[in-house]
Amino acid sequence: MCDGTARRVRLRPRLRGVAEGLPRLRLREFFCRRAVLFMGQRSGRQERSKKPEMSLSENLTAEEEDNKEENKELKTKDQRLPLVFGVADLKNGAVGLYNMGHTCCLNSLLQVFLMNIHFTGILRRITVPPNASLKRRNVPYQMLLLLEKMQSGKQKAVFPTDLARCLSVHRMDLFMQHDAAQLYLTLWNLVKMQIKDQDLVTKLSDLYTICVQEHLACQICSSETKRNSNMLTLPLPVLDSNSHKLKTLEDCLQCFFRPEELTGHNMCFCEYCEKKTPFLQSMKLVHLPQTLTIHLKRFCFERSASVHKLSHCLPFPEELDFNAVLTEQQSQAHDNEKAAWQYELFAVVTHSGSANFGHYCAYIRSLTECKWYCFNDSTVDQVSWDDVKCTYGHSDLYWGQTAYLLIYMKKHPQ
Structure with missing residues (x-):
């Protein structure tokens, strides 16, 4: 079963590499x-060093003076x-x-x-x-x-x-x-x-916030339950139910909203049948926000409980129309809502490396200049759409950049 959560691994920071390029006066x-x-025990600045012979009143006075200076700076x-x-x-x-x-x-x-x-x-x-x-x-x-x-x-x-x-x-x-x-x-x-x-x-x-409606229908008595759920991201699988690689982002959306039969060990208890029965589970789209975040579930759990990264090529469009991707049965929204379901890509957060370690950077289209930039920590470069497409992924490029989060923006917000 795929899961979008990569294991977090505690790594020792390489102070020497981080400190490179800092002015000498600021290095200390x-x-x-x-x-x-690193201690994570103080919420503010470092405490002043105080001489042992300072009295309690002197300590309080020094602390008050510090607070006054800090409040003045913040003001x-x-x-x-x-x-x-x-x-x-x-x-x-x-x-x-x-x-x-x-x-x-x-x-x-x-x-x-x-x-x-x-x-x-x-x-x-x-x-x-x-x-x-x-x-x-x-x-x-x-x-x-x-x-x-x-x-x-x-x-x-x-x-x-x-x-x-x-x-x-x-x-x-x-x-x-x-x-x-x-x-x-x-x-x-x-x-x-x-x-x-x-x-x-x-x-x-x-x-x-994205709003979807979950449907559970008993296959024996046809009773159905509905529940609305809010989510911050759409967690899309990159493999289908048979573990075959999905080829496009549209395929991933179709797979996410495709009904699934719950049988065998996955059967649910039906209150009307008073026993566990086969169910049909489906998801219908109700509302899409101005800023839509899609999470590509690139990290997959194997039977051995280890996690590996799925780096195969998965193209995503610069413009995305949900009306052209989803069927009438896969949405539960009014026509006015559907009229605004046209999006254009705003940002791509990419990951390089394996499931245990790697590096992140972001490709973002400036909303004021309509230009693409690559934000790689302290380095920022203007790039082209062809550069962004290089993050589609490739099975042979194990260390290559692979899109992990896709952020789309509505073209015509209501």
Whole structure:
């Protein structure tokens, strides 16, 4: 059975490779920051070193002075936030993010979020936390500060240090390999959980949430149950029920929405028949959001419980019309809803390597310039659609880039 979750393997960060290219004056600060992040025990900056003979009142005074300075600095940043227009490539060209030790997955997903002007439009309207401690723990606020940092200078890349500290407070392990689909869900849930304005929470859900209707029909008495479910991604299989490789993204969609018979050990208990009976399980599409995320389940569990990566070629279109892919029986939506089911590709998060280790990067189409960029940590290059198509995958290119997450944007939103 296929599963979209790759095993996370703890790897020792290669500090020497990460530190290359840093200015010498900042090298000591870099390693100090890494030590704080790795411990995962402090949510803010490092504590000042204090002499043993300092009295308690002197300690409190020093701490108060620190808080005043930090609040003053944060207040200055808050005053600049209205100048953030909401897309990382608007002012000084696309800006990269330095890898701080196995943070390529985080960097790629942050670029996907921050290059989405619909997402940053919501981010700009959040309520600023009232004090320094809450600001350090608030993920949407730290994402907004990172966006401001990316736009305010002329540097080609910046360190997402403060945001990484913030995520470590929320028990997100750093300096280890993450699965992009899992981390995508974690980041989105943290942002949604920490936005206090319910109107903005609704807008965020409407922007990303997919709604499907699950059907279970007893094959003996024909009784049927229906249930609506919301999901952040469409987890599409890349193999069919007979473990044959699917050839296109449209084939994957058809396989996901194709009814499946539950027999043998998979039979369900029927309340009307009062016993386990064969069931027909099907999924029908109800609603698609403005930003649609598709998760290609490239990581597959074998009978030996080991995980391997499916790297075979799977083309995906630059434009996608769900009305042309799904049948009438595979959707449960009104005509007005279906009229807006035309999409164009916005971003591709790719993975290189095996199921146990590898590297992530993101190909993103700028919504302001309509140009494709490859975000590979601190390196950002303009690319063509032909370059993006090289991420389709290839069975013989074991270490080649393979598309893992596809993010589509509605062409004509309602």
